[in-house]
Amino acid sequence: MAAVMFLVVTIVFLIVRVTPGDPAAIMLGPDASAADIAALRARLGLDAPLPLQYLVYVQQMLQGDLGESIFLGQPVLTAIWSRAEPTFFLTVFALAIACVIALPVGIISAYRRGSLFDQGITTLAMLAASIPGFWLSLMLMQLFSVRLGWFPVSGYGGPGASFGDRLYHLVLPAVALGVVSSALIIRFTRAAMLDVLGEDYVRTARSKGMSEFRVILRHALKNALIPIITVIGLTAAVLISGAVVTETVFGLPGIGNLVVSAVSRRDYPVIQGALLIIAGLYVLINFIIDMLYLIVDPRVRY
Structure with missing residues (x-):
């Protein structure tokens, strides 16, 4: 490190x-x-x-x-600290949306390998991974903010805005980031589950009469968690550094917006400080992932 x-x-x-x-x-x-x-x-x-x-x-x-x-x-x-709150909650919100979408979809897709559902999810995942984040942000803004008026177009609430109001402003940016990020997690979850569903211990669990739900969650998913945790951790790191465009589109006063302004002004200290903090978070997240391996799989030893 x-x-x-x-x-x-x-x-x-x-x-x-x-x-x-x-x-x-x-x-x-x-x-x-x-x-x-x-x-x-x-x-x-x-x-x-x-x-x-x-x-x-x-x-x-x-x-x-x-x-x-x-x-x-x-x-x-x-x-940086004064701009950290929007970026932090945007990252957490987007990662939660990505996991809620990707984990069950990836598990079901692997379980029903080769089915119409599996083929459709694989196609949608490839499509989501190819969508530019700024384009999806603009489309969501046009539909849910301009036409339907359900969410604010931009901003992070006024100076006296409540925590709930600030999270309300983060819904569309988090969905834009979460949908794009879920594509990679879906593919890794599906691949990891396919690797373990054909193992002997899974067949043994089924032969003992265990329900499919218990076999999938307790035996298959538990042994497929290492690559899934890895891709989720890396996705969190990417979200922290990759929220620049989304924050700019939605006018969020986050670290990404601060970096864009600093680059245009050649503000060396801010650029260096932001990049160092983001790089440090990358390294820290990778370290946490390595430590989680010990919890997920006791067979892992360092």
Whole structure:
């Protein structure tokens, strides 16, 4: 985990620095003189050699300081934390929708392998995986917000909005993300169940007279959970980083929207801080998945 994060820190630092665009020139506008731009670059530390900037950045990061936003004028951690709530609940909501759709559908599809239901679900899963998230978001917005008026078009509620009202604003974005994400989970669930349904212990359980419901859930699903847990965990990580487009379409004040604004403004500290936090969540989720293997399957040993 430490090695991965060190590589992420280095790569993010270099990519952000070689991207065209000068934050000092963007901040001061097109009418700024070269002297004013040079003075601002010196104040921001952007005129120092790259190795020195890198050492200063790593030293600050090790102290828990991700720097200060050039445009927002506040610490990066504060800026990210203030935008974390919509992204967090959107991710949890979308993952719950994806699992509610994918797990039972994938299990039934594997149990009824080769049937019309199985073929239809496989086709729909391929179609859902191919749908662009922004297009589905716009279609849902057009149908349920503009025509039917059931859900708000955009936003996250006013400053005094209740928790229920904020979740109400997340329904359409969560459905858009959850439907697309469910396609991969359906395919993995189906494949994992097919691998275990033909095993000897499943046939033995059936020969003992156990009900099909108990055979599927207690014997087959339990032994197919490792790949299913893996894909669910990776889907959660992808949702955290992949909510940028959905948040932009629905006007949600989340981390994705913050990153888009930071990229357009060349706000280096915010870009670096957001990417590092997202990468850290990726690594943490993978670690949690590895630990869950021990709970799901006691035969796993490290």
